[in-house]
Amino acid sequence: MTHTFPVHVYYEDTDLAGIVYYANYLKFIERARTEWVRGMGVDQVALKAEEGLVFAVRRVEADYLSPARFDDDLSVETELEAMTGARIVLNQRVTRAGEVLFDAKVTLVALTETGQPARLPAIIRRNLH
Template sequence: MDGNRHIFPLMVFYEDTDAGGIVYHAQYLAFAERARSAMLNLLGFTNRSVAERHKVAIAVRHCTLDFRRAALLEDRLTVQSRLIKLGGASLGFEQKVMRNDEELVVIEIYLACMSLQELRAQRLPDDLRTVFSNYLDVNED
């Protein structure tokens, strides 16, 4: 963590690219998912523990991606994640895929907490809400 921002390093592997060695567009969502999972783990939770303890899952509700530059095979990247919304049953993140100081992709993603039994929205568990509230960042860069 760097203040309210989680920094997740990664390297682009061959499997992440198309035939031209350029990262395939859908891989940026996978990079973002890995970063959010790593952030959750750093905060003391896992997706599995949340599901087992609270009988909920955190699912993607909406996302937008703004592709600015391409990442290439063997690039060393970071995914910078910050929590921008904390709702009753939802979380919002801004995630930036970076190569050094260059923004490659900016992702805005909103997640919903869902009951595993009823598959409908459910309030975020209190322990998750408490931890995430410490990292809410509503300031624009």
């Protein structure tokens, strides 16, 4: 199942050449992951308040394939690649009219308030199977 999140490129997202600044792709895919989790019915604020758990990015492997520019309409596609009891691996792509501009593999983990690794919440494990 692919989750799609729309992104419009604003002037603030670009560098002097009008090309999306490389670090902003990480912001785009972060927003998409937040909406992906919300779409599964997970309230991350409540998860932190009630269970003391937060999600953290453990690893990102990214390929910048082609530039996005000011005023482009983009889509961020998020797909589950793998899940264990403590880790989620996602494939995320930023596309423009079907062309892949940015491709990333992102590994997420759950952490306690003290920063210790934790088992993924049951609602996540249940909704991803």
